[in-house]
Each structure stands twice: as structure tokens, then as C-alpha cells.
Amino acid sequence: MRTLNVAVIGAGPAGAYAAEALLKADVAELAATVDVIDRLPTPWGLVRSGVAPDHPQIKSVTRVFERIADRPGFRFVGGVRVGADIAHDELLERYDALVYCLGAEAPRHLGVPGEALAGVVPAIDLVRWYNAHPDAAGSPLPAGARRAAVIGNGNVALDCARMLIQDPRRLHATDASVTAVAALAESPVAEVVVVGRRGAADASFTLAELQELGGLDDVEIAVEGDDLVGDEPAVALLRTYAERPARPGARRLVFRFHAVTVGIAGQGAVTGLQVVPNGEGVATIPCDVVVPAIGFEVRAPEGLPLDERGVVVHEDGRVAPGVYVAGWAKRGPSGVIGTNRRDAAQTVAVLLADVASGAIAAGLRTDGIDDLLRERDVVPVPLEGWRAIDAAEREAGERSERPRVKLATYPDLRDAAAGQRLRGR
Structure with a gap:
């Protein structure tokens, strides 16, 4: 033989x-x-x-x-x-x-001004950090960061957003990095904006990934840039999230649709994400961290x-x-x-x-x-x-x-x- x-x-x-x-x-x-x-x-x-x-x-x-x-x-x-x-x-x-x-x-690059600023954290770096990958080198999050923008409408983008915004106590029974969980517990991040160039009906995240956000009872979910008209399952679910009563003081997860990233603002460090919303003008989303999750x-x-x-x-x-x-x-x-x-x-x-x-x-x-x-x-x-x-x-x-x-x-x-x-x- x-x-x-x-x-x-x-x-x-x-x-x-x-x-x-x-x-x-x-x-x-x-x-x-x-x-x-x-x-x-x-x-x-x-x-x-x-x-x-x-x-x-x-x-x-x-x-x-x-x-x-x-x-x-x-x-x-x-x-x-x-x-x-x-x-x-x-x-x-x-x-x-x-x-x-x-x-x-290897992360795909945005190819926009400001991509090299401190506070721009490729999704792969964040994922490796909270998964205890041996190539991770300490916390990638800037000290004192309060608002993060995640660029992308795929499952990796939602994973990153969920890990940043959920109560870290939910992670104690997982195999997440012990040091990452401790750092997230001390993190003041109170709002994460998920920015996508397409609309809710065309986003590439799976319905199961989106449904998981419904279990974050202590997180308020908002939707901007899309009227959420249609009967697509993802659109209907986002509409349900957006119609929930406001939760003053709660951490917030914001979906910003139809927003094309054109630059990252800041002098030495990130201060905002520059986008063109709905094809008109340039708007700046204030933030301390930008997480590009646009592919590998x-x-x-x-x-x-x-x-x-x-x-x-x-x-x-x-x-x-x-x-x-x-x-x-x-x-x-x-x-x-x-x-x-x-x-x-x-x-x-x-x-x-x-x-x-x-x-x-x-x-x-x-x-x-x-x-x-x-x-x-x-x-x-x-x-x-x-x-x-x-x-x-x-x-x-x-x-x-x-x-x-x-x-x-x-x-x-x-x-x-x-x-x-x-x-x-």
C-alpha cells in the first residue's frame, strides 16, 4: 500500500x-x-x-x-x-x-486619513486581547476611553461591540482572558457606536448574532440613519430594540447605518470618526476609540x-x-x-x-x-x-x-x- x-x-x-x-x-x-x-x-x-x-x-x-x-x-x-x-x-x-x-x-485597512492615530484598534487586536492570544500585547484600549466607534456591519463588528459594552461580570464564567475581563470591569466605556455604510436590511451580520443583543438587559439600543421600514428579520428586530423605553444611565449601543467612513479625527490620538451620512456632507462622531472591523x-x-x-x-x-x-x-x-x-x-x-x-x-x-x-x-x-x-x-x-x-x-x-x-x- x-x-x-x-x-x-x-x-x-x-x-x-x-x-x-x-x-x-x-x-x-x-x-x-x-x-x-x-x-x-x-x-x-x-x-x-x-x-x-x-x-x-x-x-x-x-x-x-x-x-x-x-x-x-x-x-x-x-x-x-x-x-x-x-x-x-x-x-x-x-x-x-x-x-x-x-x-x-492581517486586518484590512480603511485607507482614510488618521488611521495611524493612537486609539485606532484593529478588530483582530481587540479579539486577540479578550481571547488571551499569545500575540496580544496588553490592553489595546486607551486609558479613560468613554466612547468607541466600531466600523463594520458583520459578526466580528457585533462581537467587538458586545464585548465592549456588556457588563463584564457576564464574562466571569467564560474562557475570556482574565486580564481583559479585569480591564473591561475598570473601563469607563459607556457607549459604542456601530457604523456601517449600508442599511440595516443589507448588513452582513447574522440574525443569531443580532438576537444575542436582546439579552443585554442593562444596555439601551438605539438606531440612527435608517428608517427601519421593511419586514426583513434583522430590520424587524432592530425596530423592536429601538422601540424599547429609554433607560437613563444605562450603557448605550448605537447602530449608525448609511454612514461611510472618510477619516479619523485627532491630533496624536483619536477624538472622532468622520463619516458621510446618507451621502450628504461630513459629520463627526465623537469617540476615543475606533475599531475597524472591515475584514481580514x-x-x-x-x-x-x-x-x-x-x-x-x-x-x-x-x-x-x-x-x-x-x-x-x-x-x-x-x-x-x-x-x-x-x-x-x-x-x-x-x-x-x-x-x-x-x-x-x-x-x-x-x-x-x-x-x-x-x-x-x-x-x-x-x-x-x-x-x-x-x-x-x-x-x-x-x-x-x-x-x-x-x-x-x-x-x-x-x-x-x-x-x-x-x-x-
Whole structure:
């Protein structure tokens, strides 16, 4: 039986589902082994570090990922940076095929004056901070900030707005960063304005995300710039929120529709967001913080071309015979967690078709990357190392009545994983 040796780069949902599709492939005289390589010491990508802490039901998909990791032929290689610790071409020399599932970690820029002012916080920085991502570097919020403007009408924008405006005590029973929850408890932010260029009927946030705001009983919700006429579910729900009685003294969440961002005001630090409302004139929304949540782009290693949308150039997931792409790196930041399963399966089908046609050969490369990493003093975190981290976080969570207390620095994560060896096949 031939062995197909594949490296999946990226251990998020797309990477996990790509590994699953490869390991379950029913191809005569062919068995797959999969090294899932990630720059972080921890797997599961967006589910661990991107999903809002107050969405535990979404995070429960990690149970599926753990079952995938238990399949024979799966190996996690954490803490290895493709493009820095090992190059794309070096991977090509050591595996029969590569599947890039990089996600999208670079924020899209607004391209307006004032974007470099202190107090402009890209959504990815805020998300990483409250999720205890090891790349987060302290609180991104300016001290004393009282009003924030979040630019965007997608789910990430609503997550950011909700995390800033809700009572932080709601987060004590989640896996949110302990330091972030403490900082939010001390934050004087009393109003968040969600600014979108489109109307309520055309906003890209999901109805479920919007419905969740209804549980914030201590937050007043207002709508500006849209007459909320129509029977679309999102419009009707926003109309219900806007018709609630005023709550003097309550924190406020304001939706500002039909407002195009044209600049950020301030001298050294943010003092306001400049918008064109309803296509007429320029208005300034006073604020201390601006959170652009307008999308993300892929950061790909040398050897992977990107198109004008910031995703990898491909055809049906094939970059070239032997090199493939799945997930956000393939289609851009769209869909839900489950979307990646079908997407990854489609890419793997193309890969297997290339094996069947002889476009790529199976079983030619067997040396792997272990020796090369050892020469470079790169110590990967294996699956057992991740599970040691997981156990340490859960034990800490039990002591404080939380699902887990995340280790938030690279040294702490590696210390928790210490003593583990890469699991052989």
C-alpha cells in the first residue's frame, strides 16, 4: 500500500477538516499520513482565539476536532512558523502534497486619513486581547476611553461591540482572558457606536448574532440613519430594540447605518470618526476609540501568490499540482465554522484526483521535517504537548469556576507542554 504524506499548514477548522478528509479517504492501495503544522503551540485556530468567549456553544466544535486528532496518521506540529522556521520550498521537498489552511490574520485597512492615530484598534487586536492570544500585547484600549466607534456591519463588528459594552461580570464564567475581563470591569466605556455604510436590511451580520443583543438587559439600543421600514428579520428586530423605553444611565449601543467612513479625527490620538451620512456632507462622531472591523487578509509565505482580494490564487483549491489551499486562504473570510468542512473536502478531492491522474506521486517523500527543525533548534509542540496545555488550563479553570483559564504567553504555553515528545507514526 502506498502512503500519501501530506502537510496541512494551519490547525484551525479548515486544517482539521482537511486532515479528516485525507485520513478518511477511501482510495484503493493508498493511506494518508498528515502533519498539521501551526505557528502557535495550540491548535484549533479561530475557535480558540477568534470566537467570542461568550459563545461557548460554537467552541464546542473542538470536541469534533479532538476526535479527528485521535485518528491514526494524524500528527500535530505546533510552534513551527512556515516561512520563518521552514520555507515553502523545503516543505515541498519533504511531503507529497501541501494543503495551506492559513486563515486570515492581517486586518484590512480603511485607507482614510488618521488611521495611524493612537486609539485606532484593529478588530483582530481587540479579539486577540479578550481571547488571551499569545500575540496580544496588553490592553489595546486607551486609558479613560468613554466612547468607541466600531466600523463594520458583520459578526466580528457585533462581537467587538458586545464585548465592549456588556457588563463584564457576564464574562466571569467564560474562557475570556482574565486580564481583559479585569480591564473591561475598570473601563469607563459607556457607549459604542456601530457604523456601517449600508442599511440595516443589507448588513452582513447574522440574525443569531443580532438576537444575542436582546439579552443585554442593562444596555439601551438605539438606531440612527435608517428608517427601519421593511419586514426583513434583522430590520424587524432592530425596530423592536429601538422601540424599547429609554433607560437613563444605562450603557448605550448605537447602530449608525448609511454612514461611510472618510477619516479619523485627532491630533496624536483619536477624538472622532468622520463619516458621510446618507451621502450628504461630513459629520463627526465623537469617540476615543475606533475599531475597524472591515475584514481580514491572508499572510502567505513566499511561494504562494495572492490576488487582489488578499486570498491565495488557485483553481478549485489547486495552487499547483502538489500545493492546495482551503478555508479562508481559499475563499476569503466568509462562512461559519462548518463551512470549512465542505470547503476542505472539496480541496482534498482535487488533491486525490491529482494523485489518481499521476499529477503528483504518493510515497516518494518520507524524511519529514523533524531533522531539519532539530538542526535549527526549533522544538515543535506535539499533540501530547497541546493536551498538557489543555489540562493545565482546565485545572486552573476549575479552581475559579470557569471552563478554563487560558495561558496567554508563549513561555507559559511551552512550559505547560514541556517534557512531551513528538508522537511518531
